[in-house]
Amino acid sequence: MEYIVELKNVSSSYLGEAYPAIRDITLMVKKGDFISIIGPNGAGKTTLLETIIGLIPIVRGKIRIFDKELQKDGILIRRKIGYVPQTFSIDEHSPFIVKDVVLMGRFGKIGMLNSPSKRDLELVNEFLQLLDIYHLKDRPIGKLSGGQQQRVLIARALAKEPELMLLDEPFSAIDPLFRKEFIKKFVEIHKKFDLTTIMVTHDLGSIPEICSKIYVMRGGRIVEELKVEEVENFRERKGVLNDLPRT
Amino acid sequence: MISLGLRILLIAIIGAILAGVTCSIIGVFVVRLKISSIGYAMSHAAFAGAALGLLLDIDPLLIALLFSFIVALLIGPISDRSNLSPEVILGIIFSLNIALAFIFLSLLPTTAASISALSILWGSILTITIDDLTYLSILTTIMISAIVLFFKEFYAILFNRKLAEADGINTKPFYYAILFMAGATVSFSLKIIGGLLVFALIVNPPSTIMQFSYDMKKIIVLSPILGAITCLIGFLLSLITDFPVGSSIVIVSSLLFAISVVVSPKRRVIVQH
Ligand SMILES: Nc1ncnc2c1ncn2[C@@H]1O[C@H](COP(=O)(O)OP(=O)(O)O)[C@@H](O)[C@H]1O
Numbered sequence A: 001m002e003y004i005v006e007l008k009n010v011s012s013s014y015l016g017e018a019y020p021a022i023r024d025i026t027l028m029v030k031k032g033d034f035i036s037i038i039g040p041n042g043a044g045k046t047t048l049l050e051t052i053i054g055l056i057p058i059v060r061g062k063i064r065i066f067d068k069e070l071q072k073d074g075i076l077i078r079r080k081i082g083y084v085p086q087t088f089s090i091d092e093h094s095p096f097i098v099k100d101v102v103l104m105g106r107f108g109k110i111g112m113l114n115s116p117s118k119r120d121l122e123l124v125n126e127f128l129q130l131l132d133i134y135h136l137k138d139r140p141i142g143k144l145s146g147g148q149q150q151r152v153l154i155a156r157a158l159a160k161e162p163e164l165m166l167l168d169e170p171f172s173a174i175d176p177l178f179r180k181e182f183i184k185k186f187v188e189i190h191k192k193f194d195l196t197t198i199m200v201t202h203d204l205g206s207i208p209e210i211c212s213k214i215y216v217m218r219g220g221r222i223v224e225e226l227k228v229e230e231v232e233n234f235r236e237r238k239g240v241l242n243d244l245p246r247t
Numbered sequence B: 001m002i003s004l005g006l007r008i009l010l011i012a013i014i015g016a017i018l019a020g021v022t023c024s025i026i027g028v029f030v031v032r033l034k035i036s037s038i039g040y041a042m043s044h045a046a047f048a049g050a051a052l053g054l055l056l057d058i059d060p061l062l063i064a065l066l067f068s069f070i071v072a073l074l075i076g077p078i079s080d081r082s083n084l085s086p087e088v089i090l091g092i093i094f095s096l097n098i099a100l101a102f103i104f105l106s107l108l109p110t111t112a113a114s115i116s117a118l119s120i121l122w123g124s125i126l127t128i129t130i131d132d133l134t135y136l137s138i139l140t141t142i143m144i145s146a147i148v149l150f151f152k153e154f155y156a157i158l159f160n161r162k163l164a165e166a167d168g169i170n171t172k173p174f175y176y177a178i179l180f181m182a183g184a185t186v187s188f189s190l191k192i193i194g195g196l197l198v199f200a201l202i203v204n205p206p207s208t209i210m211q212f213s214y215d216m217k218k219i220i221v222l223s224p225i226l227g228a229i230t231c232l233i234g235f236l237l238s239l240i241t242d243f244p245v246g247s248s249i250v251i252v253s254s255l256l257f258a259i260s261v262v263v264s265p266k267r268r269v270i271v272q273h
C-alpha cells in the first residue's frame, strides 16, 4: 500500500451546520511521513484531524485510510490511529487515575469481553516511562498540570500501538523551555515505532526537521504547501506569527 | 413457618437493598454524565402513565412502567438527533409528562382515583410483592452483568465519550444502554422509594463515595454497597420512627453525604495549603 491516508476532495461539516467546516481537501500521506499542519484559529485544522478519524461526517469526497474505506471500516481504522485531542478539559475532580487512562488507549485493541493482559499492563508502564510520567501513574489525572496531562494523552495514544498518530497542538501546554527537547523525543518515538504522523501546530518553531511536508490551512482549505526549509521564509513573509494563531 | 408480618418485612428489606444497589450503581453514571434530571423525568413519566392507567382502568403500575420505558428509550436518540444535551431533552420530556398527567387526572371521575395516581410519586414499600422483587432482581442482575461484561467500554465512555469513539469503541449502543438502564431503574424503584425521592438514592451514594476517591473503579464498586446500607438503615429508621420509608432513606443518604463533605480528605488537602 502506497498511501496510509488518502483524502480526495473532502468536505465535512459538523452535525446540524449548513456549511462545511473544511472544503475540498486533498491530502495524501505516505507511510513514515511526518506532516505538519499550520494555520490561523478556526482554519479547520482540528476539524481535518477529526474528519480523518471519522468523528465528523464527510459530505463530499472520499477518504481511505490503511487502504480501507473510512465510512465502511471506521471502527477497525480507529483502533489503529492514536489521537491526541487539542482542547481536552479534564476537570480537577475527574475520578480517573493516570495509569488507567493510559490503559484505556488499548481498550479498542483488547476488544469487547476481553480483559487486559499482562502485556497490556507492561506496555502501559513502558509508555509512562517513555514520556517521563511513570512517577505520576497513581495520581488522579485532574490533579496534573496541563503539560503533564498532555503527556498522559500522548502516552494513551501510543499505548494503542498505532500506525498513524494524529496530534492536535500536542505541545501547547508543555513548558516552552522543555518543548524543543520534548519534540526531539517525539521524533525519536515516531522513528522507533515506524509511525506516520500528522501534527497540527501553531508554533512554527515546533516543526521538526524531519517533517516531510507542511500544509497551511485557512478558511477550511489547504491554501499552501511548504517544505521545512521554507518555514523561516514563510515566517518572514507573513510577519512574525502575525497571521498565525496564538491559541 | 414465618409469620405474615415477618414475611412482608423481609420482602421489604430485600427490596430496599436491591433498590439501593441498582439506583446507586446507575447513579455513578448519572452523576458522571451529568444527567441527574433523569430522576424527575422518569418518575413523572411514570406518574403520567399511572394516571392514564387509572383513566383506562388498566393496572396503573403497568402503564407507568410502559411510559417510563418509552421515555428511557427515547432520550438517547432524541438528544443525539437534536444535538442537545440529554439534560435539555429530559427537561422537555418532564414538562410534557406533567402536562399529560394533569390532563389525565382532570378526566378522572373522582379525586380518590387521582390520589391513587399520586401514590406512584410516594411509593409504598410494604405493599411490594414477590413478583416486584423478582423483577427488581432481574433488573439488578442484568445491569450488574452488563457493567461487568462491558466494563472497559462503559469505563472509557465515563472518561470521555468522544475519545472512546476515537479509540474504536462503538459508543452509541453503550451510551443508550446507560440512559435506558437509568430509566428502567427509576421505574422499578417507584413502588419502593417513590418517584420523587428515588432521585436522592441515585445521586447521593455515588456523590458521597466521590468525596473519598478519585478512582472510578472503586467508585463503581463502593457506591452500590453504600446504597444498600443506606436503604437498610433508612428502612430501620422508618420502622422506629414511623416516618415514610422513602423519606427515611433520603434523610439517611443526605446525612451520609453531609458527613462525607465535612470529613472528605479532598477538602482537608485544600485546607492544609
Ligand atoms: N463543534 C462544532 N460545531 C460546529 N462548528 C464547529 C465546531 N467546532 C468547530 N467548528 C467550526 O469549524 C471551523 C473550524 O474549526 P477548527 O477545526 O476547530 O479550527 P482550528 O482547529 O483550525 O482552530 C470553525 O469555523 C469553527 O467555528
Ligand SMILES: [Mg+2]
Pocket: A045, A046, A047, A086, A168
Ligand atoms: Mg484546533
